[in-house]
Amino acid sequence: MSRLLVVSNRLPVTVGAAQGEAIVTPSMGGLSTGLRGPFERSQGLWIGWPGDLSRLDDAGRATVMKELQALRTLPVELTADELRSYYEDFANGVLWPVFHYLLDRIPLHSGGWEMYRHVNAKFAAAVAAQYRPGDTIWVHDYQLLLLPGMLREQLPDARIGFFLHIPFPASEVFRMLPWREDVLRGMLGADLIGFHTPSYARNFASAVVRLLGHEPVVDELAVAGRKVRFRAFPMGIDTETFTAPSQPQAGEFQPRPGEHLLLGVDRLDYTKGIRRRLSAVERVLTRRPDLRGKLRMLQIAVPSRESVTAYQDYRRRVEEIVGAINGRCSSLTDAPPIHYMYRGFPQEQLISLYRAASVMLVTPTRDGMNLVAKEFAAARTDGDGVLVLSEFAGAAEEMPEALHINPFDVDGMAQAIEQAVDMSEGERRSRMAGLRARVLRFDVHRWAEDFLAALADTEIGAPLEPTP
Numbered sequence: 120m121s122r123l124l125v126v127s128n129r130l131p132v133t134v135g136a137a138q139g140e141a142i143v144t145p146s147m148g149g150l151s152t153g154l155r156g157p158f159e160r161s162q163g164l165w166i167g168w169p170g171d172l173s174r175l176d177d178a179g180r181a182t183v184m185k186e187l188q189a190l191r192t193l194p195v196e197l198t199a200d201e202l203r204s205y206y207e208d209f210a211n212g213v214l215w216p217v218f219h220y221l222l223d224r225i226p227l228h229s230g231g232w233e234m235y236r237h238v239n240a241k242f243a244a245a246v247a248a249q250y251r252p253g254d255t256i257w258v259h260d261y262q263l264l265l266l267p268g269m270l271r272e273q274l275p276d277a278r279i280g281f282f283l284h285i286p287f288p289a290s291e292v293f294r295m296l297p298w299r300e301d302v303l304r305g306m307l308g309a310d311l312i313g314f315h316t317p318s319y320a321r322n323f324a325s326a327v328v329r330l331l332g333h334e335p336v337v338d339e340l341a342v343a344g345r346k347v348r349f350r351a352f353p354m355g356i357d358t359e360t361f362t363a364p365s366q367p368q369a370g371e372f373q374p375r376p377g378e379h380l381l382l383g384v385d386r387l388d389y390t391k392g393i394r395r396r397l398s399a400v401e402r403v404l405t406r407r408p409d410l411r412g413k414l415r416m417l418q419i420a421v422p423s424r425e426s427v428t429a430y431q432d433y434r435r436r437v438e439e440i441v442g443a444i445n446g447r448c449s450s451l452t453d454a455p456p457i458h459y460m461y462r463g464f465p466q467e468q469l470i471s472l473y474r475a476a477s478v479m480l481v482t483p484t485r486d487g488m489n490l491v492a493k494e495f496a497a498a499r500t501d502g503d504g505v506l507v508l509s510e511f512a513g514a515a516e517e518m519p520e521a522l523h524i525n526p527f528d529v530d531g532m533a534q535a536i537e538q539a540v541d542m543s544e545g546e547r548r549s550r551m552a553g554l555r556a557r558v559l560r561f562d563v564h565r566w567a568e569d570f571l572a573a574l575a576d577t578e579i580g581a582p583l584e585p586t587p
């Protein structure tokens with residue numbers, strides 16, 4: 120079996136300290152869960168940034184390195200400068216808004232390209248140093264778009280896969296990126312390129328035709344004599360975790376009797392449509408006085424990218440709107456309708472909340488997939504609950520039984536929330552049954568296996584012409 124080299128910006132570990140000792144704990148995200156099987160079976164290696172190790176003393180550093188090695192992870196260390204410029208300024212400051220169609224967020228002076236290239240090259244050197252003939256390399260996400268091309272130059276015969284976790288925008292938007300050709304050439308270094316949905320794959324193909332002139336045949340492109348395949352592999356979740364019975368916990372959240380609980384769970388990110396969602400809830404409260412005191416919105420926002428200015432601004436604006444709505448809609452007898460928490464929650468608590476909610480609101484203005492929507496459906500082992508889902512989330516293509524909304528139409532969103540609250544139990548159950556059947560079948564293990572099987576099946580061709 121081919122050894123799997125996984126490459127992602129961040130290693131799936133957290134380096135911390137306990138009783139003065141440095142410790143490394145594996146962090147169980149969706150990706151690491153999905154890859155666990157093939158990774159263990161092939162005695163794989165995971166290459167990525169381990170987090171900031173600069174505060175460790177020599178002994179702590181030695182312990183961390185040993186533990187990272189024991190977990191079969193290889194750290195690519197980044198200086199504070201590299202991290203700021205490559206990750207914050209370029210990946211999150213430029214690529215993230217362009218790929219999510221938020222063109223007004225592109226900074227006037229979009230810095231960081233040179234450093235982005237430099238850090239991708241640093242990753243390429245780390246991967247090439249570990250590579251043994253016969254290995255399979257799987258590169259992840261928008262932080263490493265140039266890496267497949269750089270690896271192809273160094274390792275012409277390597278089997279390389281790339282998966283993009285965010286949308287690939289329409290070519291008309293993508294071409295606004297000043298480095299568009301380099302980005303495409305970087306991606307085309309892979310033998311197989313995966314996206315969450317067929318529409319992202321189509322957008323990618325039209326960008327390639329338009330900017331590089333390569334015409335695809337179905338899902339294949341011929342690039343400098345090599346065959347590059349691209350197609351959709353919709354990512355799923357670890358269904359076992361989300362279907363397991365909840366353990367009752369002290370102080371657990373309980374909805375009040377007769378209350379309709381609306382739930383939002385997101386990273387605090389300006390693509391998640393949190394402000395529009397809250398406005399829609401306010402509209403429901405204004406239009407439906409009968410629901411006042413009976414409708415509560417629980418919004419959980421996990422802190423994210425806190426050093427990026429756009430995220431600080433967005434957080435301030437979300438908090439302003441929470442305050443404004445509560446100010447307008449609270450009374451002496453009713454509790455404030457918006458219950459907002461800015462922090463991460465342990466997974467068991469999230470699952471209890473998914474189970475307590477009457478309506479789950481997933482309303483991003485753009486989202487590659489959105490796993491929260493799938494986690495909610497999987498967690499509803501009682502077969503009840505309504506999902507209100509943005510048509511701009513990749514998940515919408517696979518979840519037709521949800522109530523689809525356009526987050527730019529706040530009135531329409533308010534109507535969908537009312538429809539969800541008023542929905543009969545029979546309709547709720549029949550929609551939920553459809554959602555659950557698909558989510559449980561196409562889980563994250565299947566996603567990883569399908570991608571790796573398609574990659575194993577790909578012919579490896581001649582090298583790319585070196586990029587100028």
Ligand code: ADQ
Pocket residue numbers: 149284285354384385386419420421462463464465466469486487488489490491492494
């Ligand atoms: P994200 O933008 O992070 O991922 P999403 O797919 O929804 O979005 O995943 C978020 C994860 O964080 C979920 O597993 C959720 O349970 C967890 N989470 C959210 N809020 C939390 C909280 N308050 N406390 C604890 N955990 C919380 C990117 C892309 C997505 C794509 C994924 C996977 O932007 O579109 O679906 O990668 O490819």
